[in-house]
Amino acid sequence: MSTAPQRREEILATAAEVFAAQGYNATTVRKIADAAGMLAGSLYYHFDSKESMLDEILSTFLDALWARYDTVLAAGLGPRETLGALVTESFREIDRHRAAVAIYQRESKHLLDQPRFGYLADSQAQFEKAWLGTLERGVAAEAFRADLDIRLTYRFVRDTVWVAASWYRPGGQHSAEEIARQYLSTVLEGIARRT
Amino acid sequence: MSTAPQRREEILATAAEVFAAQGYNATTVRKIADAAGMLAGSLYYHFDSKESMLDEILSTFLDALWARYDTVLAAGLGPRETLGALVTESFREIDRHRAAVAIYQRESKHLLDQPRFGYLADSQAQFEKAWLGTLERGVAAEAFRADLDIRLTYRFVRDTVWVAASWYRPGGQHSAEEIARQYLSTVLEGIARRT
DNA sequence: TAACCTACCAAACACTTGTTAGGGAAGGAG
DNA sequence: CTCCTTCCCTAACAAGTGTTTGGTAGGTTA
Numbered sequence: 468m469s470t471a472p473q474r475r476e477e478i479l480a481t482a483a484e485v486f487a488a489q490g491y492n493a494t495t496v497r498k499i500a501d502a503a504g505m506l507a508g509s510l511y512y513h514f515d516s517k518e519s520m521l522d523e524i525l526s527t528f529l530d531a532l533w534a535r536y537d538t539v540l541a542a543g544l545g546p547r548e549t550l551g552a553l554v555t556e557s558f559r560e561i562d563r564h565r566a567a568v569a570i571y572q573r574e575s576k577h578l579l580d581q582p583r584f585g586y587l588a589d590s591q592a593q594f595e596k597a598w599l600g601t602l603e604r605g606v607a608a609e610a611f612r613a614d615l616d617i618r619l620t621y622r623f624v625r626d627t628v629w630v631a632a633s634w635y636r637p638g639g640q641h642s643a644e645e646i647a648r649q650y651l652s653t654v655l656e657g658i659a660r661r662t
Numbered sequence: 663m664s665t666a667p668q669r670r671e672e673i674l675a676t677a678a679e680v681f682a683a684q685g686y687n688a689t690t691v692r693k694i695a696d697a698a699g700m701l702a703g704s705l706y707y708h709f710d711s712k713e714s715m716l717d718e719i720l721s722t723f724l725d726a727l728w729a730r731y732d733t734v735l736a737a738g739l740g741p742r743e744t745l746g747a748l749v750t751e752s753f754r755e756i757d758r759h760r761a762a763v764a765i766y767q768r769e770s771k772h773l774l775d776q777p778r779f780g781y782l783a784d785s786q787a788q789f790e791k792a793w794l795g796t797l798e799r800g801v802a803a804e805a806f807r808a809d810l811d812i813r814l815t816y817r818f819v820r821d822t823v824w825v826a827a828s829w830y831r832p833g834g835q836h837s838a839e840e841i842a843r844q845y846l847s848t849v850l851e852g853i854a855r856r857t
Numbered sequence: 858t859a860a861c862c863t864a865c866c867a868a869a870c871a872c873t874t875g876t877t878a879g880g881g882a883a884g885g886a887g
Numbered sequence: 888c889t890c891c892t893t894c895c896c897t898a899a900c901a902a903g904t905g906t907t908t909g910g911t912a913g914g915t916t917a
Contacts, residue, residue, distance in 0.1 A: 474894080489772060492687040496875060508877075509895050517875065547854070573768065576828070577684065611853050619836065619844050620853060622829060623822050630821040633771070641814065649814050657852030658806050658815060659742070669864080691905060703906075704865050712905065 475513045478503045483524045483566035491521055491574050521570070522583060528567035529590050532560050540597055546605030547655070553598065555647040557628045561635055562643035568632035598625060624654060670708045673698045677715045678761035686716055686769050716765070717778060723762035724785050727755050735792055741800030742850070748793065750842040752823045756830055757838035763827035793820060819849060 481503045485494050496517050500507045514520050539552040561568050575591070578584040598621050605611035627650065635646070676698045680689050691712050695702045709715050734747040756763050770786075773779040793816050800806035822845065830841070 472893095490685065490687060492685060493772070495873080497873090505894090506896060507875080508897080511876065512894060577688075605853075609855055612851075612855050615848065615853060616836070616844055619841065620848060622826070623845060623848060626825040626828075627818050627822045630825050631817070633821075634817060641811070646814065649811055650818060653810065653815060653818060653849065653852070655852050655854040656807075657848070657850050658800075658810060659850040660804055660807050667863095690903080692903090700864090701866060703867080703908090706906065707864060 478510065478513055479520060479523060480566075482520045483570065486521065486524070487566035487569040487573075491570065518583070521574070524567050525571055525575075525578075525584070526586060528560075528564045528571065529586065531564065532557075533590070533593075535560065536597060545610065546601050546608055547610045549601045550605065550655075551647075551651050553601065554624070554628060554651055555644065558631065558635075558643040558647040558650075561629075561632045562637055565632055565635060565637060568629060572629050572632055594625075595621065627654075673705065673708055674715060674718060675761075678719045678765065681716065681719070682761035682764040682768075686765065713778070716769070719762050720766055720770075720773075720779070721781060723755075723759045723766065724781065726759065727751075728785070728788075730755065731792060740805065741796050741803055742805045744796045745800065745850075746842075746846050748796065749819070749823060749846055750839065753826065753830075753838040753842040753845075756824075756827045757832055760827055760830060760832060763824060767824050767827055789820075790816065822849075 478499075482494075482499045485499050485502055489498070495507075496510055497507045499517075499520075500510055503510075510520075514523075535556040536553065539549065539556055542549075542552070544552060571587075575584075575587050579588050579591075599617060602611060602617045602621060606613050606617065631646065635643075641649075673694075677689075677694045680694050680697055684693070690702075691705055692702045694712075694715075695705055698705075705715075709718075730751040731748065734744065734751055737744075737747070739747060766782075770779075770782050774783050774786075794812060797806060797812045797815060801808050801812065826841065830838075836844075
């Protein structure tokens with residue numbers, strides 16, 4: 468159950484790719500089975516249900532993400548460095564779990580109601596707390612501008628970072644670190660030429 | 663056919679809300695009919711198919727959007743003003759067609775392949791041309807920084823603007839113009855305090 | 858009144874969906 | 888060789904899907 472043989476993880480990775488490409492609802496278990504080289508019924512030897520596959524994909528991703536975030540938040544960095552580290556770790560996580568992030572981005576909103584996916588709401592709340600707290604700390608320390616609505620800024624940053632999962636391709640032109648660097652430069656310094 | 667009686671538009675608006683809330687695939691024609699106060703089969707008096715509802719929702723939205731964009735692009739503004747106007751019109755369009763934008767954001771990627779939705783690809787291409795062109799013009803005119811990857815910047819801006827449809831609520835705390843102003847301030851000037 | 862159009866309902870259709878039950882091939886353990 | 892576990896297949900299921908067909912109540916027109 469808890470120890471996952473390699474075949475199981477292989478199928479799960481395949482399912483994640485199909486979910487990400489077609490959407491959870493539009494993905495039939497037969498499509499997953501096709502992509503995994505087996506028949507639909509055979510999936511149920513490894514998994515309880517289609518929903519449990521989704522569950523495992525999302526929770527695995529979130530566990531990995533929070534392991535990184537917790538490290539950053541515990542490091543005692545200044546607000547600007549914390550923001551930079553959070554952004555960088557987010558893009559790195561997109562690099563590592565691209566499919567899972569795309570699924571999360573697309574499906575989390577409706578899953579929030581379902582009791583089974585309650586951890587999504589918890590994660591989202593912690594998420595907001597970490598980012599908003601960093602922004603507030605930055606304003607208090609006079610590292611960030613005080614005239615901006617902090618909640619709006621949070622939404623802008625959050626959205627831009629995570630939506631990147633829909634166009635980012637590992638091994639493409641830009642590495643995760645390069646994308647993070649460019650985005651941070653944009654959001655911190657702006658795109659207007661300094662006069 | 664082309665002239666739409668009021669009841670037809672009413673149903674279409676209802677369908678758009680349900681599509682936006684639940685996703686196109688997860689939305690059954692029976693749910694749409696429920697929300698419209700009728701039975702599933704009755705929808706087919708007004709529409710050819712579920713897909714044609716989606717088609718009409720998206721094409722109506724894109725037509726309205728491009729009417730605004732074309733006006734902005736034909737105004738002969740400088741790059742910074744053009745960028746500002748495009749962002750502002752986008753947020754206004756989210757205000758007016760929130761459901762349609764949410765559907766577009768969520769479904770356009772898979773629809774691109776289908777011949778019926780070929781206009782989505784056309785629109786996307788024009789979209790990229792308009793935004794990239796404005797950014798390039800800004801760099802050439804030394805209004806924007808030259809050290810940023812313009813394609814990445816385009817993606818960042820595009821994503822942030824349109825994803826707003828997923829959290830924006832008309833009549834909420836911020837108006838479309840206020841959101842546009844704050845976002846433009848962020849992306850143009852950055853959030854770091856000037857020293 | 859009679860013919861007609863609009864907007865809907867009732868009931869079914871063929872198909873796809875997630876899921877289950879029973880069986881069997883392959884290979885290691887005794 | 889025999890037993891057992893692992894992993895998959897075959898075949899079916901009940902429910903839900905988009906869509907079609909024929910009918911009908913009620914208002915408008917002639």
